[in-house]
Amino acid sequence: MTIFLQATFEGLSLGSVYSLVAIGLVLVYKATDVLSFAHPALVVVGAGVISALAVDRGVPFWLAFIIGIIATGLIGLIVERTFLRPMVGEPVFSVAILTIGIDLLLRTILNNWIGLNPRYLGDPFPSFGNFGSLVVNGVTLKYLELAALFTAIIMISFLTIFFKKSKYGVAMMATAYDQEAALAQGINVGRIFGLVWLIAGVLAGFAGFFITGGFNTLTQTSFISALRALPAVVIGGLDSIPGAVVGSLIIGLTQGYVAYYQINIENIVGFSLGSGFSLIAPYLIMFFILLIRPDGLFGREEVERV
Amino acid sequence: MRKRPDLYTNYKSESAIFSTLTQKVWFVLLLFISLLLPFYLSNYWMLLVTTSLLIAIASWGLNIVSGMAGQINLAHGVFVGIGAYTSAVIGGVATSSVIGFELDMIFWLPISGAVAALIGVIISPVSARLKGLNLGLVTLAIVFIGSHFFSNLKFITGGAGLGRKAAKLKFLGFDLDSGISIGNLILEKNDVIYYFSLILCILLGIGAKNLTRTKIGRAFSAIRDRDIAAEALGINLFKFKMYAFALSSFYAGIAGSIIFIISGGVEPGTFSLLYSITFIAIVIIGGVGTVLGPLYGAFFFTMLPGIIQVILHALGVADTGFFLNAGEIERIVFGFFIIFFLVFEPRGIWGIWFRLRNYFKAWPFSY
Amino acid sequence: MAILTEVISFKDVSLNFGGVQALKNVSFDIKENSLFAIIGPNGAGKTSLLNCINGIYKPTTGSISIFEKDSKELHPDEIANLGISRTFQNIELFENMTALDNILIGAHRHVNYGPIRSLFYSKKVREEEKKARQISENVIDFLEIEEYRYSFILSLPYGIQKRIELGRALAMEPKVLLLDEPAAGMNNEETEDIARFILDIHEELGITVILIDHDMNMVMDIATEVVVMDFGEKLFQGNPADAARDQKVIDAYLGVS
Amino acid sequence: GGAAEEEVVEEAVVEEPAESLDSPAVTTATSVKTGTGVTEDPCPAEIGGVPTGADPNKGCIYLGMLNDFTGPFAPAGPGLEVAQRAFWLWANSAGGIGEYSVAIKESFDTGYNPQKHLEGYTALKDDVAALSMSLGTVQTLFILDEMDKDNMVAVPMSWWSGWSYKDSDKGLVIEFGSQYCADGMNAVDWSLANLGDIKTVGIMGFAGDYGSDWAAGVAKAAEANGLEVAWTYTPPATEFDVAQAVGLMVTQPVDAYYPAINAGFMAQVAGGAAQQGITPFAILAGPSYNDAFVQEGFALKGLFESGAIYAMGLGVAPYEADTPGHAVMRATMSQIVDSANSFLVAGWSSQYHLKGVLEAAYKGGDISRAGIRRAAANVTVESDGMFPSRTLGQDRADAQAYIGIPDGSIGSGQRVLAEGYVGSTAKSYDWTSGACS
Amino acid sequence: MLSVKNLEVVYQDVILVLRGISFEIPKGEIVSLLGSNGSGKTTALRAITGLLDTQNGDITKGQITVEDEDITNADPSKIVNLGIAQVLEGRRIFSELTVNENLRLGGFTNDGNVQENIQRVFELFPILKKRAKDISGYLSGGEQQMLAIGRALMSDPQYLLLDEPSLGLAPKLVEQISELIVEINSQGVTVLLVEQNANMALKISSHGYIMETGNVVMDNSSEKLMKDQDVQEFYLGLNTEGTERKSFKDVKHYKRKKRWLS
């Protein structure tokens, strides 16, 4: 039972980090109809800024943290302004491939900076990222992971309310569906895109911290962790924030349970699932969910009528 | 007065592959140059050219299913992998860890295409259920599931991180691995592969063109643009999507079966998401849905890094102690190229070419 | 004169979408060689009727027989291959292709070969392609759209697009042609053109035409039979002149005119 | 066997005319036979920002380098290059190879990608006499046929067990230092001898040459010692899941585990398990350890220095070690770079055996590629104490291991506990039986 | 007053579509813009509202002003904020969104009055109220047209540009729409009406422009236009005497040339 709860907690905390990445992807998709391949790069860039300031420059951690988050948001904004703005109205697949180019730029420069050694991000409290944890009924609840969970909950609530209450929620979808018609409604499509990339950047900044914070360290391969949010977004439905959250939790929990129980599962099914199965399992789930619900669990269905 | 270049006077010339004399002249000229290339280019550039040709074949495949038929496939690289492993098993050497039958190319080449096509057919029903990006995302799962299989089927693939040797180049009993000599002419293995690729590329390129100018290609485009309307016109969606997947995978399988012979072996890690996405990028950068686009894209993707490197070397940038090394500069320049190409011409290189052509056609009258 | 038989017949057809009832117990027969008009207010279910014939929608209850076959068992492409073709209310042309290619797609069912042959562009392919082109050229000639042959749809004016869509439907060489608001968005002159084409199609080519349009002048002038729909129900069936005088029809649809 | 060698010689003879035609600088001035990549003109004074130390009165033997600047080993790439150039700077200053100095002509970025590796090889091969480095096992294996045709020998930058066997490397790969498989065996034997009660073990690694080779060694030693292997987790590097690694440690507790992964994952695995109170002994394969772990301020410094974690060298002692080779390395390197890391050591030390081969070829009067290949087939090479002396081309592996304990007070981050250690499993293992994986 | 002077528009750098047209829409009036398919009406509207960009079109010459403010090439959102709303050709509703959401978007620049305006639209088109929560893409063609008109009204515009508002509407509704336009106009909204239904357009407008292939070929008060013989024949479908509607049953198989083209 303890093990089960532990696996559940691990899954939930993984899921909450994924959700921060996933929501960023969803926002960009919702407003621009583009799946951004540059998003994982944004995630690690944020962590890079924090580390550069807090560790290399000796800036107090919290200041570095805040600057890092804001910087990531701004980088998102700049990327949008310089590279994506000229693409307004162009085929979405071209834009998606363009984000690969952006990913190449961002990560090459960042990797050059990261270099050989794993980078760490510094630590606000000596016990925060390290061994600080609550032990409840034998289950270790790590502070860093709890913080990820809370951050995710706060960001999600905030965004949900923002998009429910403000007119920007619907406007965003409108821009994605038909930019020209959206323009004709007086929606400033450019501003929406900028806003979306800014928010996505900020979320990426947070995600970057939780992916690489504490002893997790920032390495040249850290971005792969961000890439794992992809099936989460798909499962939830590409244009749904609640979907992204649910999808992330499904992926996180799947990963958590497979991590803790793969041997038991193999004993039951009677054959080896192979090393590395825990990262494939989410894709299997995604595969079947999409076959049953082509638009994901919460995605808006594409309208087809003649 | 000059004849109007686009005026067709009979059906035959209109439906021909090269509808104008200029086009025919260009083709013959290019063919001639291609045949002479190995005598003038260094091994390094020949390698890049050969690779480009094979990548172009695979990209045509993707262009058939995604560009022409609109069925987004993010797992094209997996089909290339299936072709590669099929040929490696049939034409490769067995070792203590992997199986191999050392059969002739005459067997493994078509079988590689066929096996890939078969898997394509097996996957195609998914496209009856899903459309557009959603289909793409399901195929995304196939990338990961596929590479998991590749990593774990060690008796076929040699396993992750080690891989296996590719098929042997034996054609109609001739061992081409050590090259051939025709009279005074000595062709090394690389040259042999080049000519082989060139022939395949021309044949399959013509095949791709033939698709576009016949009912099959038109039906693909119809499905892509408006599937409901296509169905109401009597096009069986299921059947034609299946054709698209089969043809696409066939191209991928053929390309895959040869391309790894050049690099000597296949390693499962190759067939990552990035690999599949590369083909998408090639098709988009080259020009979606066009016949020449994937060819342009393949050359762009394969040759450009080499060219950038040469230029960087010539400029001596790598040695100046700049904070980025030559490899990194190459990547960044490459990244910028992708971005600027797409910003400047979202329809890809083909679009640029098309524009230029139109410009000169209309010149000096701009409107 | 040929014996008038039913090509399509609706028996108690109802169609529901969640809470929306698009069709309620609709029954009627469409006779061979008629120019059959369906009119009615917006949202009355006219397009839905066409979609049902096409097999794009399947009736929730009731049945439709097409050439005496039950439509429930047929896919849209099979129904099309029975010789039923159509145009759409919102133009559904293939935008990224030329007008000619669109029309050639209309001739799809007359072209017979598989993908392998296509790769090789074999003799058979060439012959079949030539046949398709012949059909298409006849249509182009008929509709007087020679000059747009190689134009991409996207850059063509609305009226021409509608004409090309009609051409695409004709290239199927159908027995029954379904037209959904062919004259919408046309000025009087263009509507005249369309009317002339519809009459020619009906009279010269002997094709059964099922026509939806809101241009009452045209419909009333050319239709041989009218069904008036309202809120999914059949309000009236008969000849056009009677329909124009029917008070229910005037109230529901025509208004004071 | 002898027959194989004979073949090599014969091939070389056949190759000769073609080679001398290609090479513009073939000369009969000396009695030494030369070939591609060897010139009578001196080497440039500086290449790639590093002086070559070449004697302007001597000819030049050019080497090529297939390096990774943009792939997973990108961070190591520049260090490896600098260290190898530094080595030849020193070697040239110390007299070079007879009438020749040696210079690395070009370092080609392969991105750790087999396709680009071949491109790099093709780009370099007409200009160089040998490869000072071919980074990556798979990459090198895939170009082996080409190398065979060209008689090109190469120094690997991987410690796969196959490099010791002609079966797998056609006598073309000049291995140096330890190998993952033997390291794995020694890790187990050493921990049993030094760390007390160990009954159950776990094996962790990236699938492939590195992790699988290591895992094979660990498994062999575990079997030899009657240990229970609770789990073996060897996914491809791209599918490595920290959560699962930690999950295994939590659900299937072990007394010791042996990871051959990378430094980033290592920190997360060790830290993640420790957070749940699980700190079994760990012996890390070389690339799993990084001195950043014990730097001031890193969250896991305490854990790494707690005495539960040990790390192995890459068959060579760390930067600070006390051998003549290390001393000249430090002296030379300090003129060029101001930091020290294990890749500098790897880069430098990798060249000793190549130097030995070139010297032997020169003595044999033939520094054409064929001559170099012939020399590499049977030569005993020294390395100023960095490695034990080694006879190449013998179809058997050396198995000395360096084991250290993380220590932040030392530049390279670890204090050596055992040098040249060979455990009982490695000692009794039949090393002629071929590659472990 | 909204005025267009000497406007020239080119698509894709090469297709010249508007060849220097000028027209004026005096404040408080209804002006109709007629013309056969492809004559450039929609393009003119796009130029006014700044929507050429997404269509790869450019204004190469000319000027557009509203109350003497130059809005040539201005940002669409700025133009909408100036009180110019457009009913797009082809409806262009957001199919994936609900009816309600579509309407809310129409009021994007005018979010104070969203609820009131929605109620007003629902009064005009009761069917929309019934379908308020439904996905708009499933509405029938005519219902979608109603939604498109309703959406444009949401911003309480000063200038309303209607691109074929009667397209696909039942006769009864066409009448309602024309009454609606008159009513809106009487509340002070200036209307530019692009129509194929010339009868309806000329009846309610004070002035009309007729376009052919990118030029304005006729320009007169609506009354006078209605009396013009060509307009009668080609746009109103009257017989040559201009007295009676000719039947579609006996349309001729040849075409008479329009005088303004010769």
Ligand SMILES: Nc1ncnc2c1ncn2[C@@H]1O[C@H](COP(=O)(O)OP(=O)(O)OP(=O)(O)O)[C@@H](O)[C@H]1O
């Ligand atoms: N796929 C669908 N999903 C939900 N509702 C639908 C669907 N198709 C049609 N409807 C509804 O059914 C009713 C009838 O629609 P239909 O398109 O048949 O009307 P119509 O008579 O063609 O109207 P119009 O003249 O405006 O085109 C409408 O209320 C419409 O909203």
Ligand SMILES: Nc1ncnc2c1ncn2[C@@H]1O[C@H](COP(=O)(O)OP(=O)(O)OP(=O)(O)O)[C@@H](O)[C@H]1O
């Ligand atoms: N995006 C575009 N790219 C290229 N050409 C275009 C584009 N849009 C319109 N055109 C061309 O410009 C001309 C004018 O088109 P426009 O849509 O303005 O005509 P219209 O008068 O509104 O016609 P309709 O009554 O059919 O709506 C047409 O010939 C059309 O083909």
Ligand SMILES: [Mg+2]
């Ligand atoms: Mg309808």
Ligand SMILES: [Mg+2]
């Ligand atoms: Mg228009």
